Amino acid sequence: MVGRRAIIFHGTGGNPDVVWYRWLAERLEARGYTVEVPHLPGVNVEPIATFLPTVLDGRRFDEDTVLVGHSGGAALLLALLEHVEVPVAQAILVAGYCTRPNTREEPVLKESYDWAAIRSHVRDIFFINSRADPYGCDDRQGRAMFERLGGTQIVRDDGHFGDYNQPYERFELLDRLIP
Numbered sequence: 001m002v003g004r005r006a007i008i009f010h011g012t013g014g015n016p017d018v019v020w021y022r023w024l025a026e027r028l029e030a031r032g033y034t035v036e037v038p039h040l041p042g043v044n045v046e047p048i049a050t051f052l053p054t055v056l057d058g059r060r061f062d063e064d065t066v067l068v069g070h071s072g073g074a075a076l077l078l079a080l081l082e083h084v085e086v087p088v089a090q091a092i093l094v095a096g097y098c099t100r101p102n103t104r105e106e107p108v109l110k111e112s113y114d115w116a117a118i119r120s121h122v123r124d125i126f127f128i129n130s131r132a133d134p135y136g137c138d139d140r141q142g143r144a145m146f147e148r149l150g151g152t153q154i155v156r157d158d159g160h161f162g163d164y165n166q167p168y169e170r171f172e173l174l175d176r177l178i179p
Helices: 021-030 048-056 072-083 115-120 139-149 172-177
Strands: 005-009 034-036 065-070 088-094 122-130 152-156
Touching: 005 021, 005 072, 021 034, 021 065, 021 172, 048 072, 065 072, 072 088, 072 115, 088 172, 115 122, 115 139, 122 139, 122 172, 139 152
Parallel strands: 005 034, 005 065, 065 088, 088 122, 122 152
Antiparallel strands: none
């Protein structure tokens, strides 16, 4: 057995060293996970059609893989889950969205999704959104994904769950959701 793996995808304009990403990685590593927190400056900059192959290239996804995405990284998970070859154990979309949440361009979004394929490629899926998200990645976005995919929707009042002006160095809820 290869063991449990987790990949944490940062949001638009982010990097692996902001907000709760490293904290969560350390918590999971302490429980035996192999964790990757890739730096992907092309998230929500490059069009998803050309960006997704670079994300998939060289990465292995299997039934023991946990995927966590924040903001643009959560939107990236929708496209990624359409294309993985086997169902992953869990996906958690934090401040995720499936349609444009505001007036900015969102190259990470696809025009349409194969919702059945996404659902068939993940055993357990969570949507964590805030009613008070300043970018529109709010509970309505979470509800739109939940209605298409099922899983569990969690609604909080925690802004964007970390941002340049919102320190969010720990995220205990995520640590509890991942077995």
